[in-house]
Amino acid sequence: MSNREPVPFAQWDEPEGEWTLPGACPVRSNRTLMLEAAARFLFPTVLVFSVYLLIVGHYAPGGGFPGGLVAGLAFVLRYIAGGESEGAEIGSRFVVRPPVLMGLGLLVAVVSALAPAAFGAPVLASAKVSFDIPLIGTVDLVSSLLIDIGVYLLIIGVVLDLLRSLGSGIERDAREAAGEEAGP
Amino acid sequence: MSTLVTLPVLLPILGAALTVLAARSARTQRLIGIVVLAAVSVVAAVLLVAADRTGPVVAELGGWPAPVGIVLVADRLSALLLLISTVVTLAVLVYAIGQRISDYGRETASTTFHPIFLLLSTGVSLAYLTGDLFSLFVAFEIMLAASYVLITRRTNASRIRSGMTYVIISLTSSLLFLTTIALVYAATGTVNLADLAGRVAALPEGLRTLLSMLTIVTFGIKAAMVPLHFWLPDSYPNAPAPVTALFAGLLTKVGVYALLRTQTLVFPGTGPSTVLLVLAVLTMVVGALGALAQDDLNRLLSFLLVSHIGFMLFGLAVYDARGAGGTALYIVHHITVQATLFLVSGLITRRTGTVSIDAMGGLARRSPALAVLFAVPALTLAGIPPTSGFVAKLALLQAGATGGAATAVVAGFVVLASLLTLYAMVRVWVRVFWGTEKEPLPDPDPTDELVVGTARASRPMYAATVALVAVSTAIAVAAGPLSAITEQAGADLMARTPYIEAVLG
Amino acid sequence: MITINVTMAVVLAVLYSVGFYLLLQRSLMRILIGIVVLGHGANLLLQLAGGPPARAPVLGTALPEEFADPLPQALALTAIVITFALTTYLLALGYRSWVLTGRDEVQDDLEDRRVAERQRPEGSMEADAEGPDDEEDPGSAAASDRTDEPAEVSGSGAAR
């Protein structure tokens, strides 16, 4: 039906190329080495930090929304460092298309909202499970974390989609406009 | 039962998420949309029966009691409006699908159209059901954001300004709404509507009036109340037919619903409200005169929409059970008929290739079916008996006649606006369906769905329109039970206690 | 007790005034910025409606009595996100408008202008009444005998 193979969700983060490299950069003069280097270094760090924010949200400032935004900013940094890159490449490097990420986020959130009804609980009710894990101590796992995860995924999707549209899309327009002026 | 109340909100979101994920299969997307909306219709019908038999159905989300958690409340009014809105949305979806098939073929999927259409339905459902002022804000934002996207999708140079007007005015009203919520919270410390009912009563009268006026302005913009209506006739007519139909049918009415709910529950009046009466008269007259001045069919209908918002404001302004009940009945009728008219207008413009009334003519001979499809809702809107418009107008007039001298005078304006509505419709009839036949204009740019031109209308488009006409007829036939429900709904609104007790226990 | 203090009142007044002022401009980008500023003002107002500065409402970090009212914070957070979403959308719309029209302005509605220039509606009944009346008498018996061209369906108004 479609000419592109759908990518299993489990492989969404499997890079096609090198993980930390920004998008292909054909014009050398446009490259900012400092930024690129910083991006290479910062990108994974910030991603990890975003996951931390997501999880810590229940206990301290943070949560799915700031977490997602921080992760999104990591991608923004990468995009800026990558200079002129096609929007599609940003999408294809991470294989999962941004709309899919958004749809998944929303799906996770709404399913976790509806799921309690299946167990006879009110919609959007949360359940708490406590684990005793040696060395770390008691860990509470709250089902409402799922909503936070949904938010997190969706926000990343949104930011990626904005990069695709406001970023690459506008760039493409600009190039085409310039091409028209230069042409006949 | 309480789970059921959440479904009209959550099911369309679920559907939207699935349609985003199913972005490669148009068939799946169509199926999801129709199934979800049909399911919500059934749920709404069940809720209506339950609310009518046993009182408001309340869902405390997450199991948290109000005012800690958000509550969703389906009482007679909200369940009824939910039902009719969803049915109309479903019909419009079928029409829109038909139009997409005619224009782009069967295989056209979209990550924007289908999900956003469903999310619009979520926003509308939430607005009807929520018992929380801030949640109402969120509902409006979902609904409006979806409407922004639908109205500006694939816009072109000549139409973009209408989208801008719509988006900017709506955003302004949203920020005003947010400000109002902040001010309400500042004065009362709660955003739960039932809780507010008690707390606002404790405020000095001047501040009550201040907050009440703020909500009137805020919701007045969404309801297109004169003098806050300008945006509507400038923006609605420029969207594709199904989008306009949906907006005209639902969005303004959600504004009226919010006015009705907040004014009766939170800011109860003791007698007819002079401010609202004046606004109602202005809305009726300015809207109707506007319609008479138009040459563009869709603009004409948009101005009539404004005019009839005045009818609903009038019922609210009477501030008694009959008035509120009349407004409820009028909303039910008007959602259906206004959507139908815009769908018919879409069929007409596809046939004639123009929206200019002046460029049409003799359509009754060429397309008698279209003539009937137009005539029935046109007469319904004008309130000619025995249509639903007549029944609803009668309810309003009766409320006006018993509400005192001022409301009786304004009832005269209702009648005047009806006459002007009929005149506007007759002009359309005479110029579009009578007279010498004019050649349809060819499509100047077939690639652009917003540039009007003749195009094929597929069968689902006609089926959806006919179905809506049938719904409208059913409203008239079932006026007995329906008006019993709306009258009781009006009494509930005025009594306030059924709602407050259901929410706060 | 929870009254907004003078400084904050001034900040609010300035934010709202500037926001409204920018909103009234013709330049699309100014309007957009006006909406962003208004959004800031509304969010600040929402937060201030909860009361004066206090401790962050995180259990265990302070006594519950010292907490700031958490609800306005939560509401403001939601509002911030919504405002952000709509801002980016409006930005895209502004960009599209600029691409399509080449202007950074909200233009007036042409059809409204057209109506304003008229004396009476297009194709008014009045105009219909003024035209020459040189047609045959439609109420005559002869008119009632007229037949259609055979191919045409009669205009009975019936749905088929």
Next chain:
Amino acid sequence: MLALVVAHLVVAAVLPLVSRRSRRAAFGVAAVLPAATLVWGFAHLDAALGPGLEETVTWSAALDLELGFRLDALGLVMIVLVGGLGALILAYSAWYFGKDSRDAPRNSALLLAFAGAMLGLVLADDLLTLYVFWELTSIASFLLVGQGGLHRANRRAAVQALLVTVFGGLAMLLGIVFVGESAGTYRISEIVAAPPPGGVAATGVALILVGALTKSAQAPFHPWLPAAMAAPTPVSAYLHAASMVKAGVVLVGRLSPGFADRAEWWVPIAVLGLVTMLIGGWRALHETDLKRLLAFGTVSQLGFLMVLFGSGDRIGEVAALTMLLAHGLFKAPLFMVVGIVDKVTGTREVGALSGLGRRLPGLAVAAVLAAASMAGVPFLLGFLGKEAAFEAFVHQGGARGWVLALGLLAGSVLTVAYSARFLWGAFADKPGVEPVDPRRPAAGLLAPTWTAAIAGLVLGSVPPLVNALAQPYAEAYPATDATEADYHLALWHGLSLPLLFSVVALAGGLALHVGRDRITGVHRALRHPLSAQRGYETAVAGLERAATQVTGRVQVGSLPVYLGVLLCTVLVLPGVALVTGGTWPQDQSLVSSLLQLPLGLIVVAAALALTRVRRRFTAVLLVGAIGYGIGGLFVVDGAPDLALAQFLVETLTLVAFVFVLRRLPAHFDTQNGTGSSPDAKPHRGVQLRKAALATVTGVFVAVAGVVLTGARQQPPAASGEFVARAPEAGADNVIAAILVDFRALDTVGEITVLLIAAAGTASLVLATRFDRKREAGGGTPEHEREVLG
């Protein structure tokens, strides 16, 4: 009764199918139901003349909306007109319309539908029921007058008829509601039995009268009726002579028993009725088109009927019912005669017709019978009615009685004159005019005409027949003396004043006819400063001009104006409430925390600078400064979550702005390429006004904030609960607990908005290229695929 009405409508709906086979058969099928109605009516003669036959179907109990019917004497007389004449006219139509007439299918269906609606109207015993059918007849009339809408005359007449009658109808609806709500019932029989007192009811009664006057073409609303002669002649005969125009008269007849003694009821009826009778008669004397002559005659007769039904006098009401029947029985055949004349000669012009009487004596005799009844010649029904009418007012005496009696006499003189003119115009030999050479009229055209004309003769010769119908109706009115109580219709009441009046009317009318040339001279000499038709046209034109001008001024199409009005509304409605009802709190502090001062200053400075800045990029940076400043304020306020979100969102917003600004010009004021538009440099005064409006509104919001926070009496409703229940929700961070648990729905809604906005942004920026529309089949078009990602 409802079944009978519905049957009409249902059969009408399927008639087009019959028409496709044979148009003549369709008219034949259509005629069956009205004929059956007539039979049904007389089958219930006893009930109708006695207690009445009732039927009620509740439509909506909550709205007091019922379909209530009652067959009584008045209803029975109207059934004769609606059913009896309806059947005759439909039969006549079968031969009137050509075999392949394009108009025939429409007319057969619409005429039958109209008959059903009219039947409902005359049987209605409920004001709302009456209104329902009232408007249906208006719509049917619109479609019947308009026909295919191909001719300007049709369109104009149809619109005029509809506007005037619906104007009246809507006024009537309001009146009905006023009266009904005052009386507590919409049942006509109950209202008449106990007429509601009070001002509202009086207004209601007057409004109902407006409806009756418009529908029955009373001055000054009458011009629609002559204009409606653009319709085919059978339609005119049925709607505009026999039945529909009687609706107003019937309504007056229904309500008069309750209201005839009220000045707001009888004065307008008597005055306008008399004026209408005279105007109609006078105009009829000068028409050269036979059909229009009859139309003005109808206007005149309707005025006459109006006066009679409004008289509230027992004899007057006997006269009313008799004349009602008589008018239908003479006016319908007269129209049919005109139709035949037109059919066989091709013209209806008085000046072109000559010698037709000698060539078609049969037709002429039928016409003479009908016209003589109209003129009030003895042995015809019209004579009985007119005698009774004169008797009523002469007997009543007093100023009112004599004015009306003499007025009616004058009207009768005119009636005789135009009756004579009609006969002369259609059938006489005129010197200097070429005699016409008519075709033979079809028997199908002649038979119905004759039937109706003969009926007038039979009923007129046997007064007790009509008396049996008229008396039960008139008994609703109390008899004031023995004369009234004993009055019966009769050919011979002895030598009395009314007989003298009849003789004067006949003699005077004939004299007028003989002196017609001189009368025409008088008519020409009289200028008409007031013309009802011109009045209508002026009103409609004025409405359209007003609509255009008001809309042109109000709907200016400018966004800044709209927003300005919006702000003004905020100032006028809530603003006034704040000024009048707000109190400034006492314990106002300057700052709550010292850090608020510098942060506030940053925000204020950045905001003020925004209004002066010309470079877009600077503006965006200033917006960022405001955002970060507010984030700082959030930190001070004890809202770290909020602050974190604010900082992150602000950053992302900046990035988005920069993305877009890359493509836009650097300055606000520079336009792309071709130079600036005239609007680019706004007037300084305009800017000042904008600034003033914005400032006042901004200050309003801030003051409202201060005042309302100061007015807070109670602690927050739920905040304590949030803190107490946060552990239940499994979170230490109360904000997080609210966001993902207590108010999780808000969060779900919020991400929904995000998704929508992102999708919208993508579709705006990416879907810029359109594919051609394609027929079914084919894959996803290019532009959609781009948005899909």
